[in-house]
Amino acid sequence: MRIARFTTGDEPRYAIVQQEGDRTFLAVLTGDPLYMPTTPTGERLELGDGVRLLAPVIPRSKVVAVGKNYADHAAEMGGDVPSSPLLFFKPNTAVCGPDDPIVLPDFSQEVSYEAELALVVGRVTKDVSPERALDHILGYTVANDVTARDAQRTDGQWARAKGFDSSCPLGPWIETELDAEDVAVRSRVNGEPRQDGRTRDLVFDIPFLVSYISEAFTLLPGDVILTGTPAGVGLIDHGDRVECEVEGIGVLSNPVVRRDPSL
């Protein structure tokens, strides 16, 4: 099942995604399926004019991300893989949705895309074992861990480099039935292929990550975990369009803009 968050211009609502050929329909749900039981309202809308997807979740609490979790990416960044998961946070104000602009921060001249598989937590999770970890995951979506490389180098801490507004595009929806053990994680910039990895190459696999993270932080429903990016990262600039894709979920596409300095 695919759960989307969308707007027709007013308050965000949730829906089940129904694909019919190249047409996408949304079967609207009552309430918010991340936090309460929901039922179909009977309303069905077609994605397109006036019906727009939003980030499938705005975490109320946190986005936890994992750095250097593919050996080929750790190598291209000039380092080894860490001996235990390298965790960092992105604030929920970094989250944006499909087609929302990635706004290049004025403090950086070196902004990079990073396609990633993202997990959406479905239950309060503390000290879960790797064996039970997947029971706590509601579903999967696609993330772009947008990173200001220059600030990452100079700041030491990654808060500014990876936490600025619009540095966490998520979408296009939450897929609840994915077997995420071995799916492709890809990116393209202006249609040109850049990353092409597979989750079987994660240094720390998904059950271990959820367990490890839940030892340190209580995970809450709607929290998002970014699992790391494969090799092939590179810079983006004003006017580019970045597509991140996870096999079995879909494509998350965002334009890149630099803020108008006169604003």
Ligand SMILES: CC(=O)CC(=O)C(=O)O
């Ligand atoms: C060096 C990095 O940017 C690490 C990171 O975020 C990753 O996904 O790996």
